[in-house]
């Protein structure tokens with residue numbers, strides 16, 4: 001066990017790479033989710049089709065396959081990505097597809113009466129979305145987004161297959177050099193768990209903000225969803 | 238959970254306030270010309286004709302499903318008409334002139350036409366992501382292009398008028414139904430519409446909150462020259478505010494006249510049956 005702890009610098013390095021992958025990947029996923037999710041709420045069938053194509057394609061492809069594709073196949077046609085870029089692209093595209101469904105569903109779930117009020121006040125279509133529908137939809141998006149964020153973080157554990165030295169890679173490295181199979185994997189289990197808790201906390205804070213915007217006490221449903229996601233925010237009020 | 242009022246709903250608004258903030262002049266008339274509206278195979282309005290004079294207050298009554306809400310929603314451009322014309326002032330709402338021909342309205346035409354019309358909904362429909370002030374200023378700032386200061390000043394005047402000046406920073410969820418509806422009325426008026434549509438605006442309210450909203454609307458009716466189209470089951474209220482009552486059934490006008498006559502001595506059997514049913518409920 002002490003051998004494993006001696007390698008803590010390697011573990012921290014790996015954890016930092018995992019955190020970076022998560023942050024960049026989720027930033028990309030968020031942008032894609034918003035763009036393709038909103039596209040999916042359009043009244044025009046042709047525009048909505050864009051959403052379907054993106055969602056169905058990237059939801060149906062394994063992140064690892066995408067990564068291989070970006071890293072090993074694209075160079076064959078002259079497109080060369082760094083491993084990090086390929087990994088972020090694959091993670092972002094995949095999770096973005098799930099996120100787009102969350103965005104689309106949330107916007108569509110805002111009561112129709114809210115839309116009608118914006119028409120009665122003569123808002124333009126853009127103002128309707130920007131000022132009323134989207135802010136209210138965000139409240140519905142946050143809990144599932146929290147889950148997707150953690151999914152993305154956990155899903156990044158395969159990136160060593162395209163030569164990235166993430167937390168999982170460092171663990172294998174330490175395990176091989178020390179022979180401490182048990183304690184090595186206990187250590188990264190704990191680190192992955194801690195990262196997930198921090199992410200969950202960030203989402204909780206965002207949920208609080210949205211609750212304040214909507215003028216309501218933090219809702220019970222929100223705390224239930226965090227229990228389901230395995231977070232500590234399960235305090236009973 | 239909606240907050241419950243412990244204090245009685247605020248008293249009738251100040252009339253001077255109403256006179257000061259309500260816009261005047263230029264209220265258009267409304268005319269329906271052979272208007273047809275269908276939902277699937279259900280023909281809700283069949284070649285409906287009626288008109289409302291500039292500044293006139295008209296109340297629509299009639300049994301459930303007779304198409305009253307549909308008429309208001311067509312005017313607010315929330316439903317599309319299937320045939321016929323709707324005139325607001327000198328312009329058609331759902332059609333525009335193009336190359337000497339009458340073609341379906343585009344978004345820009347609808348945007349222009351909607352400037353003249355405001356609507357208050359049964360369920361208030363305030364924006365829960367904004368406080369009361371923002372609910373009142375968002376439209377004037379973003380749509381009418383007022384400066385924030387101008388919009389805030391207008392909002393203060395209107396909140397004063399509806400008796401909720403102290404709720405300016407409150408959140409819709411912190412208001413009673415009656416208070417929310419009064420904010421919703423102020424929000425509609427903040428856009429300076431010349432036609433005001435009211436669809437059963439007190440029917441979602443607890444009985445003790447109804448009077449406050451009705452008093453407010455009475456004052457608005459008295460102090461403004463808006464063209465008003467109102468759907469209500471409250472006969473006393475309808476008598477007070479309307480110049481004329483239209484009785485609808487099955488998408489057609491059964492009978493019309495001044496409120497005293499329609500409520501006092503209706504000539505049609507269907508009107509009598511309807512009024513009896515309303516009084517019994």
Ligand SMILES: Nc1ncnc2c1ncn2[C@@H]1O[C@H](COP(=O)(O)OP(=O)(O)OP(=O)(O)O)[C@@H](O)[C@H]1O
Nearest residue numbers: 276277279281299300301302303304305306307308
């Ligand atoms: N969106 C819709 N889709 C299908 N049918 C509709 C829709 N809206 C209204 N209808 C139908 O149109 C008819 C008229 O409805 P409307 O709401 O205008 O009646 P109303 O006179 O306002 O009734 P109430 O007094 O119950 O409010 C009803 O038969 C109703 O079922």
Ligand SMILES: [Mg+2]
Nearest residue numbers: 305306307436
């Ligand atoms: Mg109705």
